[in-house]
Amino acid sequence: xxxxxxxxxxxxxxxxxxxxxxxxxxxxxxxxxxxxxxxxxxxxxxxxxxxxxxxxxxxxxxxxxxxxxxxxxxxxxxxxxxxxxxxxxxxxxxxxxxxxxxxxxxxxxxxxxxxxxxxxxxxxxxxxxxxxxxxxxxxxxxxxxxxxxxxxxxxxxxxxxxxxxxxxxxxxxxxxxxxxxxxxxxxxxxxxxxxxxxxxxxxxxxxxxxxxxxxxxxxxxxxxxxxxxxxxxxxxxxxxxxxxxxxxxxxxxxxxxxxxxxxxxxxxxxxxxxxxxxxxxxxxxxxxxxxxxxxxxxxxxxxxxxxxxxxxxxxxxxxxxxxxxxxxxxxxxxxxxxxxxxxxxxxxxxxxxxxxxxxxxxxxxxxxxxxxxxxx
Numbered sequence: 601x602x603x604x605x606x607x608x609x610x611x612x613x614x615x616x617x618x619x620x621x622x623x624x625x626x627x628x629x630x631x632x633x634x635x636x637x638x639x640x641x642x643x644x645x646x647x648x649x650x651x652x653x654x655x656x657x658x659x660x661x662x663x664x665x666x667x668x669x670x671x672x673x674x675x676x677x678x679x680x681x682x683x684x685x686x687x688x689x690x691x692x693x694x695x696x697x698x699x700x701x702x703x704x705x706x707x708x709x710x711x712x713x714x715x716x717x718x719x720x721x722x723x724x725x726x727x728x729x730x731x732x733x734x735x736x737x738x739x740x741x742x743x744x745x746x747x748x749x750x751x752x753x754x755x756x757x758x759x760x761x762x763x764x765x766x767x768x769x770x771x772x773x774x775x776x777x778x779x780x781x782x783x784x785x786x787x788x789x790x791x792x793x794x795x796x797x798x799x800x801x802x803x804x805x806x807x808x809x810x811x812x813x814x815x816x817x818x819x820x821x822x823x824x825x826x827x828x829x830x831x832x833x834x835x836x837x838x839x840x841x842x843x844x845x846x847x848x849x850x851x852x853x854x855x856x857x858x859x860x861x862x863x864x865x866x867x868x869x870x871x872x873x874x875x876x877x878x879x880x881x882x883x884x885x886x887x888x889x890x891x892x893x894x895x896x897x898x899x900x901x902x903x904x905x906x907x908x909x910x911x912x913x914x915x916x917x918x919x920x921x922x923x924x925x926x927x928x929x930x931x932x933x934x935x936x937x938x939x940x941x942x943x944x945x946x947x948x949x950x951x952x953x954x955x956x957x958x959x960x961x962x963x964x965x966x967x968x969x970x971x972x973x974x975x976x
Contacts, residue, residue: 628774629784632868633817635772636756639872641715646873648716648754662862663750664837664903664945665697668935670915671907672700675747675835678910678966682833682959685744688713688735690825691751695723702730709744711735738828746825746834752886753838753878757815759856760800761785763808767800769793772869781869803882805849812847812854813879819889826893826954833898833955833963834890839948840881842900842975847882855880883952884976890954898953898960899967900976904946907939909970 630638640647664671675697676683683701686709692698702710713735714720720734759770768785788797799814825834840846846855858865860875868877887897899906919932940946953963964971 627776629771629786630774632759632770632772632783633756635872636868636877639868639877640754640756642873647876649718663693663696664939664949665700665749666694667938668932669696669700669703670912670919670932670936671939672697673704673915673918674907674910674912676701676704677915679745679833679835679963681962682745682831682955683708685709685831685959686711687744688739688742688746690746690748690821691715691754692723693719693750695726697747697749698723698727698730698732702727702732711739713738738824740828741830742825742828742834743830743832745832746829747837748825748835749837751838752815752818752821752836752881753840754876755815755818755821757813757818757856757879758796759783759811759813759854760788760796760804761809761811762800762804762806767797767804769796769800779869779872781867783869803843803847805847807849807852810849810852812851813856815879815882815885818881819885822886822889822954823893826890826895829895829954829956831957831959833953833960834895836881836886836952836954837903837949838881840883840950843882843884846880846884881950883950886952887954887973887976890952895954895956896960896964897973897976898955898964899971900950900952900973901967901970902942902947902972903949903951904940904942905970906951906967909967912936912940 638646641649643649683705687698687701688711689698690713692712692714698710698712702708710730711733712720712723714723715736723732724734761768761770763785767788769788770783771786773780773784788800795816796814799816803814804810804812822834822836845851856866856868856877856879858868858870858875858877860871883900887900890897901909916932916936920929924932938944953967954960955963
């Protein structure tokens with residue numbers, strides 16, 4: 601796999617298509633989740649480990665914290681009962697969210713769990729001299745707030761299909777060093793993955809050809825975080841649906857997508873290592889994982905509704921008191937529209953908050969008017 605990633609990077613520098621053969625013999629089949637893991641995280645070669653610019657207008661996609669600091673300021677304000685005990689951010693990307701939260705709450709204890717050395721270096725440059733601590737593993741106990749913004753969608757998922765009366769697992773084939781450009785399928789029972797077989801059987805509709813994703817690795821992360829929560833809440837923000845919408849009969853091709861240079865396509869084998877590969881989130885599965893680990897669901901809501909309930913309007917008013925020129929004011933309002941409008945990020949993105957202790961109960965009361973956890 602490393603040979604193919606090296607080839608993809610070399611050919612990208614010459615603007616040639618990825619996917620040609622390299623000098624590596626033999627045949628290999630990788631479960632799609634393992635392929636996605638290598639394509640995103642292989643040291644020095646994976647998308648999140650290599651040096652290309654990923655975030656913002658000059659990168660491949662724009663996340664909410666890059667649109668406006670109001671996103672982070674709203675979280676800092678709305679989560680104030682827990683945030684003073686500290687923040688642990690999972691996968692901080694460009695560092696934009698950390699920068700806006702630290703600006704709103706100077707002196708805050710802020711820790712970042714970042715697996716990409718390249719992204720950590722960029723975060724250090726952006727956040728200096730703030731006293732931020734970088735981690736490689738989860739702490740044994742977490743108090744305060746855990747924030748994971750657009751993290752779960754980038755955790756390698758499995759792709760499964762129902763066909764011919766049974767369930768199949770997607771695999772990526774390499775033959776004589778050549779990456780085959782179409783997914784192949786093998787019966788899940790042959791993979792000896794009992795958990796994956798059970799997830800496919802209980803979640804996918806038994807419709808011929810129905811294809812979708814399951815993500816036990818993302819569920820495991822949520823479970824691990826929640827097992828460590830003390831007096832704390834964990835906030836997961838991502839695009840996705842509750843289970844009955846995620847596996848709706850009409851969504852028969854799944855949600856897997858690739859992002860490069862602000863374009864979206866649906867061929868994850870086109871340029872491994874050079875583009876983001878993501879899948880939407882089954883928020884029911886994440887809530888179940890949290891509850892299994894002893895946490896309580898505090899709130900589940902669309903991003904737009906959650907931000908408004910957390911005090912976005914107050915943050916807009918506070919920003920309006922600053923000396924903003926007409927252009928800056930218009931840019932701020934445009935960003936707010938993208939964050940909250942149902943036709944933009946406001947409805948597609950969801951916020952799942954889980955937690956333990958008094959801070960969780962206080963936040964549940966604050967967000968009761970927008971909570972839609974009954975949909976999970």
